[in-house]
Amino acid sequence: MKTLGILGGMSWESTVSYYKFINEGVRARLGGLHSCKMVINSVDFAGFAENMKNNDWNAICADLISAARRTEAAGADALIIATNTMHKAAEVVQAAIDIPLLHMADAIAVGAKSAEATQLGLLGTAFTMEQDFLSKPLNDKFGLKVITPQREDRQFVHRSIFDELCCGKIMDQTRNGYVKVINELCTQGAEAIVLGCTEIGLLVRPEDVSVPLIDTVKVHVDLALDYILD
Template sequence: MRTIGLIGGMSWESSAEYYRIINQETNRRLGGVHSAQCLMYSVDFEGIKRLQHEGDWNKLAEAMREAALRLEQGGASFIVLCTNTMHRVADAIETAVSIPLLHIADPTAEQIKAAGFHRVGLLGTAFTMEQDFYKGRLQQHHGLDVTVPDEDDRRVVHEIIYKELVLGKIVPESRQAYRAIIARLIERGAQCVILGCTEIMLLVSDEDCAVPLFDTTTIHALAAVNEALKVD
């Protein structure tokens, strides 16, 4: 079994889901009292959030490089960055360490294509929805047609993430707001919807959407188990 190196804390609410899913799936596959062999470096999200909203991606890249290096030095076989937004600095992580980074967008896109979809709606932080690091990878590496909510809806999605979900607050009115935003994406032609923030799965489930949802938290965590149990 390879050792999974998790960079977490962004937020710890979703990192806990990663840990749960990875261990449950490892036990399901191996049986007995098996669990995953993993390391987690969990950051203080307050500073990360501030730098994100200040646009200081250089400092954020430095923080992620340090976390990845600590995991590599601790014996991790590969890196799992437990957040969509911070894949904005994925290149910095990949150049800092000699072990692979399991990019969250890749297994997500592969599942979408395997299901026969090509027009996807994307929910996430404003950074993920508006910048090219995530949409661009889906489009250029995987040939997907990506639609994001309009400006007002993007603001609502973003604020609910940072004011509620990262704190573990589940508000029924926010679920209704997300349902309406998802419905508008479907009206614009989305065949499926990517939950492109690792906290959104705390709020939204399949029953909230008329088309398939692709939960990046679960997909990424299961991909990590695949990598950890892969036979050379």
Template sequence: MKTIGLIGGMSWESTRSYYENINRLVNQKLGGFHSAKIVMVSVDFAEIEALQQSGDWQTAGQLLANCAKQLEAAGAEVFLICTNTMHLVAEQVEAAVSIPMLHIADVTGEYLQQLSHKKSGLLGTRFTMEQDFYKQRIQDKFSIAMLIPDNEDRQSVHDIIYQELVQGEINSDSREVYLAIIDKLAAQGAQSVVLGCTEIGLLVKQTDTELPLLDTAALHCQAAVDYALSSKSK
């Protein structure tokens, strides 16, 4: 079993889900007393959020690159950035180490291909929905069109993430806001909706809607476990 490295804390609410899911998946696969081999570096999200808001992605990238170096030094053989938004600096982080990184957009695109979906909605922070590092990567690598909400709805999705979900607040009214936006995306032809923020899965579940929801955190965890238990090296 390979050792999985996690760059967490963005927010710790979703990082907790990563740790739990990865361990449960390993135990389901191997049984007995088995659990995952994990090393983690967890950042202070206040520092990251301030850099996001100021647009200082270079400094944010260097901060996460230093985290990746710590993981490699601690024995990680593969690593994950436990958030969608900070994949904006993925190339800078990857370049800092020699161990492979599992990109959350690639994991998502591969799963959409397995579903034979050609058009999917995308919910996430404004950074994820509006910039090309995520949706364009899926479109270019997997030939899947990514639909995003209109400007007002994007702001609502973003605000609920930062004002509620990263604080651990789960509100039924906010769930209804998300579900209404999901319905709009379905009306535009979305065959599924990518929950492109690792906290959204804490609020919206598949039981809430008939449209297939892709919980990117769950997909990321599965990919990490598959890699850790395989004989391949990347």
């Protein structure tokens, strides 16, 4: 078994899910008392959130590179960034380390194949929905079309992530709002919905909607398990 490196804490609410699902996956595949060999570098999200608010991605990239290098030095054989939004910096992080970065877009593509979907509705932070660091590789590398919500719905999803989900607040009213957004994406042609923020899976469940959900935590974990147990 290889050692997995995780850049977490963005937010820690979903990093908990990563830890749980990774260890459950190792136990399911290897049996007995097996668990994952991993190095978790959990950052203080407040500084990252402030830099995102100020659009200071140079500072964000510098912090991620520093964290990635420390994780590699601690013995990680591969790295995952346990958040969708920070994949905006994936290329510069990969260039700064010698171990592979297991990219979220590759994981989403596997989920899309499993769902037999070629048109994906994408939910996430405004950065994820409005910029192309996920949609471009999904289209260019895998031929997947990405559909995003209308402006007002994007604002609702973004606000709920930072004000509620990252703070551990799971609210039925917000879930109902997500269902409406998802239904609208389906009317635009979405065949599956990417929960493109790692906290959304804490709120929206498969039984809440009639369309397949691609929970990015779960598909990212599966990608990591395939690598470390190969």
